[in-house]
Amino acid sequence: SLTDSPVILKILQNWVPRVSHYFDKEHYTYVGHQIIIQESIEHFGAVVWPGALALSQYLESNQEQFNLKDKKVLEIGAGTGLVSIVACILGAYVTATDLPEVLENLSYNISRNTQNLNMHKPEVRKLVWGEDLNEDFPVSTYHYDFILATDVVYHHAALDSLLATMVYFCRPGTVLLWANKFRFSTDYEFLEKLCNIFHTTILAEFPESNVKLLKATVREN
Secondary structure: OOOOOOEEOOOOOOEEOOOOOOOOEEEEEEOOEEEEEEOOOOOHHHOOOHHHHHHHHHHHHOOOOOOOOOOEEEEOOOOOOHHHHHHHHOOOEEEEEEOHHHHHHHHHHHHHHHOOOOOOOOEEEEOOOOOOHHHHOOOOOOOOOEEEEEOOOOOOOOHHHHHHHHHHHOOOOOEEEEEEEOOOHHHHHHHHHHHHHEEEEEEEEEHHHOEEEEEEEEOOO
16 A cells, blocks of 8 residues: 555765766766766657656665566666666666667667676667557566666656556566656556556655655555
8 A cells, every 4th residue: 555654765966977078978876886878868768867866776775675686677668778777787687668769879878888797688679658569578478577667657648558558567476666756647647547556555755856666566366
């Protein structure tokens, strides 16, 4: 239930002051690794939003509770790839997905930050919410331990498709971790729908950033 009291956290300044004069590179440090993220000003999905920082920080700090080592992890709406990179550093088999126009920057960031690491090689794939899921990710073959999503809910028309995508990938045993900035009534309406479908808990709140981090699992009958 949502009544369990979430831990109140602050998004730490995990990014390193810029040494480069390029405006489009952000430097972060998670799990002892420096991560360099190239943002893209053309695409909404190619900027690091606060939910990604919140989830990255939470995964780093709660490795016993959410042990990603050798787990299959799917990130939907991966954007710049920060969360997927952190999951990869934590030892997961990661599949990072997003819209076709975001994939080039996403692939660049993921390969550049994981290429010299001794870990499972992450995969980058196209996933348009609610479209061709059975063809591209057939149930018989694909089962994920964790679904990660950050800042996927904002003013856009694809919220029903997003919910359908979450429902599709969340099987018994799958844990959905969703971090989001809550600003609009539509954000809370989406949360309500999620709570009606899944067993949902607020794990953490980051009040300064208006971010909530939620865990959702399939209801046990």
